[in-house]
Amino acid sequence: MPNIRNIQLPDFPLLLAPMEDVSDPPFRAVCKANGADLMYTEFISSEGLIRAAAKSRQKLDVFDYERPIGIQLFGSDVETMGECAAISTEAGPDLIDINYGCPVKQVAMRGAGAALLRDIPKMVAMTAAVVKNTPLPVTVKTRLGWDNDTLNVEEVAERLQDVGIEALTVHGRTRVQLYKGEADWRLIAKIKENPRIKIPIFGNGDIDSPEKALEYKTRYGVDGVMIGRAAIGYPWIFREVKHYVTTGQKLAPPTLEERIAMCRMHFDKSLEWKGPKAGIFEMRRHYAHYFRGLEGAKQWRTRLVDAENGEQVYAILEEIAASDAVLVG
Template identity: 70%
Template sequence: MSVKIGNIDLGEFPLLLAPMEDVSDPPFRFVCKQSGVDMMYTEFISSEGLIRDAAKSRAKLDIFEYERPIGIQIFGSEIDHMREATEIATLAGPDLMDINYGCPVKQVACKGAGSALLQDIDKMVKMTEAVVKATHLPVTVKTRLGWDDNTKNVEEVAERLQDIGIQALTIHGRTRAQLYKGEADWTLIREIKRNPRIKIPIFGNGDVDSIQKAADWRLEYEIDGIMIGRAAIGYPWIFREIRHFFNTGKTLAGPTIQERVSVCRTHFEKSIAWKGPRVGIFEMRRHYANYFKGLPDFKPYRMLLVKEENIDTIHSILDEVAHKYRNIEPVGEMA
């Protein structure tokens, strides 16, 4: 059975890339797309920033044809601002609009946006309705189980948001109070899938970091697809590996050191092309450790990469890494 959001056909059991602040930018999305992700989202964008025409917020609207299908995710605390931001974002030409009701960080939640709306479902419903009416695109939502253990209200959220027109719901299996600590609990996600009133696709998110988990949880929790976030950072191959296992029942070999270097280099080059040399070099620094995780004694190379400011020298260091580790299997691979 194909999963559909509006008229967007995502195929059978789609794998989605989560919108991650300072991570899910076009350079990162490029390497994930090459690894076979089925749908992606931009980094979340502040409705206030869009309305004020802030350069950082506007830059996040950049999407490219090869990325499709892609959604723009927005967040905010004011209904009118969310409506206006939806109109602005729609003009950027995404395939869908997504609302963030899940972000737990203080700068967002303490301003009444993101997961804070889980404390005021009536306002969440009104805000969602305003977004749905402000665009011709399908609207989806990403949220959490609830604010804390005493207010796990995502079942009510799912029913009420479906009733006003959202076309898919992604649920992160933690409360806001948990942030990213502890283990994600998907049992409520399964309850929502089993609710006969729920007709829209339900995607699970949180802690999927291996082929085994993806395969087991697909069956155990009966979801329509999986959204992967942190596990894809420095390891975009997770999409390829999960899809291969679903298609064949066989485990694909992990990337060689040559492939790790090649994809890291592509990410680096795209980063410079999109952000300019200074910012591109600086913002790539957070990714090196993840691309080369599991390589023995890699720290000296990582230190060189995060300090270096010359593009050619960074390429030379990557060449050296490829040569030095050419016969070494990284430890702690995907399972």
């Protein structure tokens, strides 16, 4: 089993990717309910934590029902990242994860995220500082390299293992690719095949169906897969992958009743964590995903987005349940 120190994981664990403005506790709750084995917070700015910025501090919230859960950090300063590892440890996660993969301009141009792929010595020093400042397991998420001329993830894997990381997740794209094109898992497989590598290697990128998860497991030999965008509004992807990998059979897609129930659970958790105003506002981005393929989905989504309080949202969900709308996709 690809355990991470004392964190017990199944034979082929499914990880929920840390996604900015998505992977908050309400979203993690519905993914956990559907079989996610290991989850991470949204990535947290080390500079924001040092400044005690409210948004960064709130992202430290973790709950027992989420375990095992990792707090993911990003930053450009070695010393600051070490300090933030200690701060994050106090929040009580099961591990600390370092983001060396975020490709967005606002992060990379400040020397954080995927930018560290252009400065491997600094990446190694930063990782060592994080390991030194927490008793928890430290893991890393990164990419193949900055661009096709700097595909250095094999070197990265060895050097980061040498300074103490206990698992590595690799997204099969370069920073320059952003999220375009098809993810290339061949280098991920080479890391896994490297006899020097003893830590679990997880693959990320384009896992959007049970068939692809099993195909990539077989073809590339990874210890597990990380699922991101495919879980938005469809947390059932985790249970479907688990069932397919185990049995070779596809589960039936969720019924309308299941979609409504899961949307309501997500909404309840959002109100509980964010409060009525922010909780209602932040759920608005999820409705289109939950009801994708439903006849009349656009009008239902519009009404849900326009709802001003929880009572209105619950009433609209009841209307959807009572309607004769059917799922067509």
